[in-house]
Amino acid sequence: MIDLNVVDETSPLKAVILGTAESCGPVPTIEEAYDPKSIEFIKAGTYPKEADMIKEMDAFASVFHKYDVKVYRPEVLEDCNQIFARDIAFVIEDNLFHANILPDREREFEAIHEVLDNIDPNKIIRPPAEVHIEGGDVMPWNDHIFIGTYTGSDYASYITARTNIEAVEFIRDMFPHKTVKSFELRKSNTNPRENALHLDCCFQPVGKDKAILHKNGFLVEEEYQYLVDFFGPDNIFEIDKEEMYQMFSNVFSISPEVVVSERNFTRLNNWLRDQGFTVEEIPYAEIAKQEGLLRCSTMPLVRA
Template identity: 75%
Template sequence: MLRLNINDEISRLRSVVLGTAESCGPVPSPEEAYDPKSLEHILAGTYPREEDMVREMDAFAKVFEKYGVKVYRPEVIENCNQIFSRDIAFVIEDKLIIANILPDREKEVEAILHVLEEIDKGHILRPPAEVHVEGGDVMPWNDYIFIGTYTYDDYPQHITARTNKAAVEYIAEQFPHKKIKSFELRKSKKAIENALHLDCCFQPLGKGKAILHKNGFLVEEEYQWLVDFFGRENIFEITPMEMYQMFSNVFSISPEVVVSEQGFVRLNTWLREQGFQVEEVPYSEIAKQEGLLRCSTLPLVRD
């Protein structure tokens, strides 16, 4: 049996589900776009090609291999985009929560049944239908669980609003011993302003550091809470263009090792100055779908 264990974003990774770009289907129509950035690239004719995305994910898989991480991959569903495994489920402590995601994507959960079968059924949670949640909005951080949300009345009008108030309440009920800290995120039809998930504008790192983007947060006090929590001197503040490019969506294999996109020169330089080992991979094609390295992973076990 697989003994799940996730308490933070940075402890030494032992096993992970990494999505797949194989058979991800034709270029979607504008009406089929789930997010403003994909829509931009569909309209511009620059939507990523399958072979380029497969190559990028293979580079990421090689980094996991280098560090001895056990990697599970979803079964390939024909003509289905299965890159972003973080959306379909996430782990907190020893529980795996199946996300209630956009209905069109439910078959993606079926593609990881071979992983779920290795987990004690009592450790798999399926939230009720009114709970809308995606893993990109949920970050276990020691005593805390950080959750990105959008609770305004126009929630149903935003295809970019993925985690609702019911989700915050549900997670609080499941983990009563944790401190739940939720953050209202900015939702927009303009990709450069839209924080699709919490990990699009915030990412805690090892060594007490964090990446942050102020404009991703709707409530300044909530942004300020994170600044005070980590300390201004420990924060790498990203620009609107860097948020658009997904600078905060890096992935930690351990407190010292961060996987980052090779084009993030300003960030990667800073990370190395802080003493991190930076593993650079090409991921700029996948980024066109408003997701990057953290979005492509579903960590199962960290030490």
């Protein structure tokens, strides 16, 4: 059995689900795309090739093996994009939440049955249907849970709006002993530089007290300021619009000392090293074309 345990973003990782790029299907049509960045590369004819994405994910898996992390992979479904394991589920404390995602992605959850079969069924929680939530918007941080959301009256018109206010209230009810803080995210169906698809596209903690942050990803300046004050201005690495587009905030922590990052993120990687981190650089620029990166591809199960 797997004893789930995740209370933050950076404690030493023991077990994780890493998505797969195998059999991810043909290039989607513009109508089939879920986000504006994918649409941009579909139109340009430079949408990522399966073989290139498999190589990138293999590089990620090899870093996990280097640090003795137990890696689970989904069962490969034919012609199905299963790269972004973070969308389909997430763990807080010792519960695994089955995300209510876009309906045609439900089988992605069923494909992690190797993990689900090894978890106490009472610890697998399916929120009510009106609760829309994806793991990229949910960030446990000790006695806090940070959640990205969009509560505009035009919520339904945004395919990029993935977590609603009902989800914030649901998590609040589930964890009354924690401070659940929500953040209104900037959404665009058409401009990837003006779209924070999930909270981890514009914010992520690293180490024990630092964070990567992009101001324009937040609709409400006071909510952005809350994070600046929470971590302290000297502990923040502020990324610009182009760096947000490249997914600089979507790195992944194996421990408080070790961060996996994209090899082209020179400015960020230099800062991380200056702060004393070990940076494991891997190629991930092809997967980034789908508006997701390292954190999006993983679903931590156990952090020590």
